Amino acid sequence: MAEETNSKVFLVKTTLQIVFVAWLIVVNVLYYAQFRGILFARLGAWFQRWH
Amino acid sequence: MIAIGAVAAVFLLFAVPLAYGLQSLSGIRFSSRSILEELLYAAGIPIVSIMLTMFLFERFRKFDLLSVSGLFFVMAMTSRQGWKRLWPLLRAALMRIAKMRHSAYASFFAGAVAICLAVDFLLAMAPLTGSDAMHYHFTVPLLDSQGTPMPALWLTHSFFTGTGHTLISLGLALGSDRIALGFIFLGGGLTAGALFVFARRLMPEKWAWLATLAFLLTPMTYWQMTTSGSPDIWMAFFTLLAILAAARGVETDVTRWFVLPGLFAGAVAGVKYTGWIIPAVIAAGCLLQTRSWKKLAAVVFSSLPLGILPLVRNAWMTGDPVFPFLARWFAPGHLNAYAAAAIVADTRSAGFHRSLGDLLAFPFTLVWNGGAYGVGHYLGPLVLAFAPLLLLVPRKEFLVRLAAAVWLIMFLANALTTQMGRFLLPVYPLALVLVFAGVAEAEKRGWRIATIASSCALVVFLLFGSCSEALYARDFLPVVFGRETKGAFLNRMAPDYPIADYLNRSLEGHKQKTMVFFRHLYYLRIPYVEGDPQNSWMMNPDHLRKPEQLLGLCRELGVRWIVKAPDYPPELAPVFENLEATGRIHPVAETTVEAFSGWRMYGRREPIRVVILEIAEASP
Numbered sequence: 001m002a003e004e005t006n007s008k009v010f011l012v013k014t015t016l017q018i019v020f021v022a023w024l025i026v027v028n029v030l031y032y033a034q035f036r037g038i039l040f041a042r043l044g045a046w047f048q049r050w051h
Numbered sequence: 052m053i054a055i056g057a058v059a060a061v062f063l064l065f066a067v068p069l070a071y072g073l074q075s076l077s078g079i080r081f082s083s084r085s086i087l088e089e090l091l092y093a094a095g096i097p098i099v100s101i102m103l104t105m106f107l108f109e110r111f112r113k114f115d116l117l118s119v120s121g122l123f124f125v126m127a128m129t130s131r132q133g134w135k136r137l138w139p140l141l142r143a144a145l146m147r148i149a150k151m152r153h154s155a156y157a158s159f160f161a162g163a164v165a166i167c168l169a170v171d172f173l174l175a176m177a178p179l180t181g182s183d184a185m186h187y188h189f190t191v192p193l194l195d196s197q198g199t200p201m202p203a204l205w206l207t208h209s210f211f212t213g214t215g216h217t218l219i220s221l222g223l224a225l226g227s228d229r230i231a232l233g234f235i236f237l238g239g240g241l242t243a244g245a246l247f248v249f250a251r252r253l254m255p256e257k258w259a260w261l262a263t264l265a266f267l268l269t270p271m272t273y274w275q276m277t278t279s280g281s282p283d284i285w286m287a288f289f290t291l292l293a294i295l296a297a298a299r300g301v302e303t304d305v306t307r308w309f310v311l312p313g314l315f316a317g318a319v320a321g322v323k324y325t326g327w328i329i330p331a332v333i334a335a336g337c338l339l340q341t342r343s344w345k346k347l348a349a350v351v352f353s354s355l356p357l358g359i360l361p362l363v364r365n366a367w368m369t370g371d372p373v374f375p376f377l378a379r380w381f382a383p384g385h386l387n388a389y390a391a392a393a394i395v396a397d398t399r400s401a402g403f404h405r406s407l408g409d410l411l412a413f414p415f416t417l418v419w420n421g422g423a424y425g426v427g428h429y430l431g432p433l434v435l436a437f438a439p440l441l442l443l444v445p446r447k448e449f450l451v452r453l454a455a456a457v458w459l460i461m462f463l464a465n466a467l468t469t470q471m472g473r474f475l476l477p478v479y480p481l482a483l484v485l486v487f488a489g490v491a492e493a494e495k496r497g498w499r500i501a502t503i504a505s506s507c508a509l510v511v512f513l514l515f516g517s518c519s520e521a522l523y524a525r526d527f528l529p530v531v532f533g534r535e536t537k538g539a540f541l542n543r544m545a546p547d548y549p550i551a552d553y554l555n556r557s558l559e560g561h562k563q564k565t566m567v568f569f570r571h572l573y574y575l576r577i578p579y580v581e582g583d584p585q586n587s588w589m590m591n592p593d594h595l596r597k598p599e600q601l602l603g604l605c606r607e608l609g610v611r612w613i614v615k616a617p618d619y620p621p622e623l624a625p626v627f628e629n630l631e632a633t634g635r636i637h638p639v640a641e642t643t644v645e646a647f648s649g650w651r652m653y654g655r656r657e658p659i660r661v662v663i664l665e666i667a668e669a670s671p
Binding site for chain 1: 418419420421422428431432435436439440498499500501504505508511515522655
């Protein structure tokens with residue numbers, strides 16, 4: 001019985017952690033994606049300066 | 052050399068208030084939990100006193116090097132016990148730092164924090180180029196110090212200056228805007244210290260160091276404490292101190308110690324109107340926790356003197372304590388509906404919407420589309436990313452509940468009124484510490500996957516923060532190290548500087564005023580008034596429909612020249628063009644300069660035609 005409970009707790013804990021990891025990935029990808037404009041502007045300016 | 056001189060000046064100057072603060076703490080027999088906490092309170096108290104005194108000095112036009120020296124002299128002479136306490140305390144702090152050598156990770160993190168602070172300090176020593184600072188944060192104290200009565204209706208934003216701006220005035224009175232920028236940096240450094248103290252209450256040392264490092268490498272932080280020239284970072288410092296002091300008061304149950312949270316919360320309110328949320332929530336929190344009206348009174352009455360000063364000044368001068376936001380009701384006779392609407396629009400983000408869907412989406416859009424929400428993306432992704440772990444944070448402690456309440460109410464108020472991420476800076480350290488407490492708790496409970504994933508996200512953010520700061524610093528460091536002249540740097544980095552420089556050269560020595568329509572006024576060294584209705588309460592398009600009305604106002608303001616660069620403000624363009632067509636204003640000089648177009652970080656520049664026009668009837 002205790003073993004079954006432990007395994008259920010483990011399953012819930014692991015599932016919650018995997019959901020959290022998925023959340024972390026989504027938040028971070030969407031966050032860093034918004035800087036592509038500045039990145040391209042900077043790269044463009046750098047490219048113009050050297051070519 | 053100038054930068055090194057400024058470093059020495061700021062540090063030497065800071066010893067005096069520190070001794071004064073320690074003297075005050077011994078006066079109320081306050082005992083803190085750690086050396087750093089005691090030093091932070093000791094720094095906070097005199098800064099509050101300086102803000103209060105300087106604000107009154109400014110009102111009575113007694114603000115100069117002599118009065119400032121007098122204030123510091125009085126502080127130094129009345130702090131005998133403070134001086135005695137300062138040296139052992141500094142020695143103990145140094146010994147604590149020396150002890151860190153024995154712990155590899157503590158040395159590593161302390162070194163990383165020290166490097167961040169050193170880079171930030173160097174950045175802060177670059178000449179002023181921040182947009183809002185060049186519009187009013189530094190311009191108003193400078194004009195005040197030169198004898199131009201401030202605040203003034205021809206620069207609406209001058210009424211937004213609060214007690215935090217007195218530290219800028221102090222730096223200018225001591226002879227340099229670098230010293231003023233040094234004080235702003237100091238505010239950032241002290242905030243990092245207070246954040247560390249707060250974090251240590253909730254998590255092991257390793258996570259506290261990481262939280263401090265994440266704070267320093269957050270783009271909003273390094274921008275605000277270095278080049279922005281805005282005193283808002285002091286709000287973050289005083290918010291942290293107020294919360295720590297309130298928690299200390301609750302722990303010890305000593306009524307007189309509740310003066311401290313009130314004093315610090317009042318200092319937050321004195322910097323910006325929105326800061327009033329902090330004393331309100333802290334007072335309510337203390338009442339709910341202690342159920343003592345005496346303690347509530349201690350918080351409320353100690354927060355009033357500093358918080359209320361800018362409101363009293365504004366009410367005295369305009370009838371509206373939070374000018375111009377309530378001018379419609381408090382001073383309807385002097386309402387400039389156009390300027391009032393422009394100011395409200397200016398304090399709201401481009402993406403501002405109050406529908407339920409938008410409000411619910413705000414915590415996400417703030418982070419993912421920060422450009423449309425008052426540069427909310429400068430706050431980084433960590434608070435949102437780690438937010439689910441808040442569920443793990445033990446909520447028993449008053450400190451945690453108060454910090455969470457302050458953060459939550461400030462965030463809600465922001466979502467409902469402005470949706471500007473930038474205005475969340477004062478409570479950002481609270482949110483950061485709370486989510487880091489969640490990560491530390493996950494580690495403690497053995498949530499390995501969550502801890503490893505959080506650590507990876509943190510490493511990515513620290514790398515991103517380091518790289519972005521390095522890129523950012525590249526534009527500023529050459530002038531700090533003397534590899535670029537100040538003029539060349541300002542031409543390259545300061546918005547509208549080429550126009551201001553041209554006007555300084557063209558109109559040097561004249562006593563009559565020049566009306567300008569651009570925003571960045573700090574480097575103008577000729578007598579001037581702002582003429583853009585968006586920035587000047589006096590330029591009411593409803594009252595300036597006829598050329599005679601406009602000429603009458605120019606006469607009243609003592610204006611002889613008008614500068615078009617490149618156009619007149621659209622609302623007043625027909626009247627100015629009429630004056631030009633009828634020869635009542637005529638061009639006397641013109642040039643073409645290169646200036647920024649849009650946000651400076653995108654680096655777009657374009658040629659701008661600058662024309663100086665003289666009012667015929669004003670010429671001798």
